[in-house]
Amino acid sequence: MYTSQETSKAPVVAPATTLWDNIAGRCLREQALRTHDPLFLEGDDAEFLYGVVEGILCNYRILSDGRRQVISFSYPGDLIGLGHSAAYHFSCEAVCGARVRSIRKNAILYDAEGHVGIERRLLEFADVELASMQEHQLLLGRKTALERVASFLLMLARRSVGDHAQGSHFRIPMTRTDIADYLGLTIETVSRNMSKLRFKGVIDLPQATTILVLDIQLLETLAEAEEGAF
Amino acid sequence: MYTSQETSKAPVVAPATTLWDNIAGRCLREQALRTHDPLFLEGDDAEFLYGVVEGILCNYRILSDGRRQVISFSYPGDLIGLGHSAAYHFSCEAVCGARVRSIRKNAILYDAEGHVGIERRLLEFADVELASMQEHQLLLGRKTALERVASFLLMLARRSVGDHAQGSHFRIPMTRTDIADYLGLTIETVSRNMSKLRFKGVIDLPQATTILVLDIQLLETLAEAEEGAF
DNA sequence: CGTGAGGTTGATCGCTTTCAACGGAGGTGG
DNA sequence: CCACCTCCGTTGAAAGCGATCAACCTCACG
Numbered sequence: 080m081y082t083s084q085e086t087s088k089a090p091v092v093a094p095a096t097t098l099w100d101n102i103a104g105r106c107l108r109e110q111a112l113r114t115h116d117p118l119f120l121e122g123d124d125a126e127f128l129y130g131v132v133e134g135i136l137c138n139y140r141i142l143s144d145g146r147r148q149v150i151s152f153s154y155p156g157d158l159i160g161l162g163h164s165a166a167y168h169f170s171c172e173a174v175c176g177a178r179v180r181s182i183r184k185n186a187i188l189y190d191a192e193g194h195v196g197i198e199r200r201l202l203e204f205a206d207v208e209l210a211s212m213q214e215h216q217l218l219l220g221r222k223t224a225l226e227r228v229a230s231f232l233l234m235l236a237r238r239s240v241g242d243h244a245q246g247s248h249f250r251i252p253m254t255r256t257d258i259a260d261y262l263g264l265t266i267e268t269v270s271r272n273m274s275k276l277r278f279k280g281v282i283d284l285p286q287a288t289t290i291l292v293l294d295i296q297l298l299e300t301l302a303e304a305e306e307g308a309f
Numbered sequence: 310m311y312t313s314q315e316t317s318k319a320p321v322v323a324p325a326t327t328l329w330d331n332i333a334g335r336c337l338r339e340q341a342l343r344t345h346d347p348l349f350l351e352g353d354d355a356e357f358l359y360g361v362v363e364g365i366l367c368n369y370r371i372l373s374d375g376r377r378q379v380i381s382f383s384y385p386g387d388l389i390g391l392g393h394s395a396a397y398h399f400s401c402e403a404v405c406g407a408r409v410r411s412i413r414k415n416a417i418l419y420d421a422e423g424h425v426g427i428e429r430r431l432l433e434f435a436d437v438e439l440a441s442m443q444e445h446q447l448l449l450g451r452k453t454a455l456e457r458v459a460s461f462l463l464m465l466a467r468r469s470v471g472d473h474a475q476g477s478h479f480r481i482p483m484t485r486t487d488i489a490d491y492l493g494l495t496i497e498t499v500s501r502n503m504s505k506l507r508f509k510g511v512i513d514l515p516q517a518t519t520i521l522v523l524d525i526q527l528l529e530t531l532a533e534a535e536e537g538a539f
Numbered sequence: 540c541g542t543g544a545g546g547t548t549g550a551t552c553g554c555t556t557t558c559a560a561c562g563g564a565g566g567t568g569g
Numbered sequence: 570c571c572a573c574c575t576c577c578g579t580t581g582a583a584a585g586c587g588a589t590c591a592a593c594c595t596c597a598c599g
Contacts, residue, residue, distance in 0.1 A: 140443060140444075140446075140447045142447070142451060143533070144533075146451040146452075147451070148446055148447040148450040148451045150443050150446055161435075161436065161439065164436060164440075168440050168443060169443055198428040198429060198432060199428060201432055202428060202431055202432055202435065205391075205432065205435035205436075205439065206391065206394065206435070208439060209391065209435065209438060209439065210394075210398050212439070212443075213370060213380050213398060213399055213442075215446060216370075216378055216380055216442065216445060216446060216449060217370045217372070217378040217380075219446060219449035219450045219493065220378040220449045220490075220492075220493030221372060221376040221377070221378045222372075222376075260450075262450075263449065263450030263451060303372050303373070303374075
């Protein structure tokens with residue numbers, strides 16, 4: 080059964096035109112996932128490529144003693160399954176209720192017709208993924224806890240549907256554990272820094288899962304603007 | 310003039326067959342870089358794709374206050390310039406003396422003939438890069454200083470030419486600053502943990518730039534084996 | 540109304556950073 | 570040829586930030 084997480088207002092839906100559209104029509108199978116349902120686990124045969132239709136998933140790796148690192152969150156329009164060869168290199172599970180479409184990798188990659196357009200788009204997608212992973216590495220390696228939380232909220236704002244201007248509010252679909260594992264922190268540190276942002280008047284948290292950005296400029300400053308301005 | 314770094318014994322040279330061979334012959338230009346010479350900077354027009362012929366380069370991002378995160382090191386056979394759209398998203402400089410070949414991106418990507426083979430190989434390369442970045446994120450987000458240093462030395466051993474069995478010794482081509490910025494630590498912490506590994510009898514450091522692995526199994530254990538064994 | 544999961548807050552611990560001094564290697568110029 | 574200087578690396582002492590341990594709160598659900 081679904082929790083209130085994903086059935087409530089403002090469901091996250093795929094944008095109009097995506098790479099996915101290009102592949103649509105090739106033996107797609109749609110699949111529904113509930114919160115914490117796994118899509119696949121590290122080591123599974125990497126048979127399918129998945130496209131997120133609705134909801135959010137998280138890709139993560141774990142160490143033998145249970146320490147977990149969330150690599151990325153996948154939103155509607157995103158593709159999951161690139162960067163794997165024979166077996167998936169990480170695990171993937173739903174953060175909230177989600178729907179994904181699967182397509183057999185062979186169907187695109189080893190199609191004799193040679194779909195140049197598709198390969199180019201997959202390459203573009205890999206490019207975007209690489210860029211965002213570089214950003215994430217900078218965060219994990221060099222940012223303070225407050226900067227990490229601010230950066231995360233900013234990313235959340237950008238990826239949330241609707242306007243993300245001053246005063247806009249949006250849902251935080253993932254748990255504090257998911258956030259902490261994404262930011263390389265503990266849930267306590269995430270919570271503390273959320274509160275710190277609240278005391279500073281940068282954000283408000285009407286509920287734990289809802290955020291209201293009061294001062295987006297300050298939030299951007301606290302997220303430590305990268306030096307792209309040179 | 311070159312420093313002793315790259316002219317000394319055991320130069321790092323490209324393996325026999327690489328993706329690069331596939332592209333060879335298309336308006337390539339070779340270029341020599343000395344230690345710390347930049348190949349390009351964040352924000353530059355991403356006109357070229359580079360292939361490392363010899364030496365090692367490092368790709369990094371910096372925050373406005375100077376904090377630096379090394380994203381990856383590029384070895385002979387590696388490709389640099391993927392994951393950028395119009396402008397490079399990170400900076401790249403030589404860690405030691407190096408030679409690279411450049412090719413205009415347009416020459417491959419927008420060639421009307423549609424070189425399916427090349428695009429597929431670029432995609433494969435992006436896959437490998439994504440996988441190693443996921444590994445790196447796990448390191449940055451969840452590993453302790455000792456585990457990071459051990460992981461780094463293991464990576465170094467694997468990428469160094471020649472056998473990397475017990476008792477093998479190899480050079481550390483990058484400075485402690487490069488290592489620290491790669492591992493998300495300070496140079497002091499890197500140094501301290503190198504010493505700790507030496508006291509434990511896992512490695513020996515005849516010189517600061519030369520390492521001798523005495524107990525590779527213990528080194529692997531200390532690097533915290535990931536749970537791929539399931 | 541009881542229960543359990545998720546989130547917040549407080550107190551303390553400890554690992555990594557910071558600040559600081561020292562040592563060795565390589566390069567330069569007297 | 571040697572003294573000097575600078576860069577890089579190591580080591581020590583102290584400080585600080587995030588982790589850990591623990592209590593409490595809130596809300597959804599049975």
